[in-house]
Amino acid sequence: MADVDVLLLRLAQGVVRDVERGVPLPVRLCRAAVDILECDGAAMTLAYTHLERVTLCATDDTALAIEETQDVLGQGPGHDAFRTRAYVRLDLMPEDAGPDPRWPLLKSEELSALAPVVVHALPMGEGSGTIGVLTLYRRGRDADLDIAAGLLVAQVLAAALLADAPTLERAGYGEWSDRALVHQATGMVVAQLGLPVADALALIRAHAYAHDHSVGETAREVVDHELTFSGSPDEDIEST
Structure with missing residues (x-):
């Protein structure tokens, strides 16, 4: 050493x-x-x-x-x-x-x-x-x-x-801004599905993995209303 x-x-x-x-x-x-x-x-x-x-x-x-x-x-x-x-x-x-x-x-x-x-x-x-x-x-x-x-x-x-x-x-760096987006997106999924925070984050990660995106990219889609998680098992996840 x-x-x-x-x-x-x-x-x-x-x-x-x-x-x-x-x-x-x-x-x-x-x-x-x-x-x-x-x-x-x-x-x-x-x-x-x-x-x-x-x-x-x-x-x-x-x-x-x-x-x-x-x-x-x-x-x-x-x-x-x-x-x-x-x-x-x-x-x-x-x-x-x-x-x-x-x-x-x-x-x-x-x-x-x-x-x-x-x-x-x-x-x-x-x-x-x-x-x-x-x-x-x-x-x-x-x-x-x-x-x-x-x-x-x-x-x-x-x-x-x-x-x-x-x-x-201070949220002066892009990475900090991305994580703030993840927090916001997680809250939106919690509101959409009534899930615990950990479960909502798991869904965001799963969607990111399935679509070869980063967690930050998927969070931005949720916040921009380009991605909406279904409120019932009979509805599909909507992605525009």
Whole structure:
């Protein structure tokens, strides 16, 4: 593992980069983590298994695809890292005949197309103070990660985000706006069907999965009245 002071210095250098261009702190932190841990991309998601889950940033389309697939399916290394507060790894290899048995639903054409790639999920924070998950990926086989260094970086990122809480509370980022849409859409489905909130969110996720959409995209359809869930078993779900 690299020296702690060296890691912190590199993180500080990464955070300073692009600050004058107005790049949001979560994005700068995410990019710095990728550089420090020598990965190809990363995403940071808060409240991973909760209704208020939000992906603060994703460095590229691959990182975003990994996060959105887990969001839609409700399982994956990120979910386990958040629940267990421990490091979790997923190897996506082209020869895999099926999904990882730990996550039987975690399979899609989009994920399969990423192979070979190794996904590393690290809890952000410690114990009950875990606020989210830093998910990194490295292309290729046997793309190992310095886990001790990764856990340290994830903890430091969590501390930085908590210190920047006023910024995070402002809905200035697209990702926060998307999650607000999910809340609004969930409430609309609750009103349409009289379901508990968790069940309404499950329906939105199911519809997103069936139509190869992100949860955010499906939520926007509900809010824009392009998608209406049936009020009775005899009616079909309407999508315009």
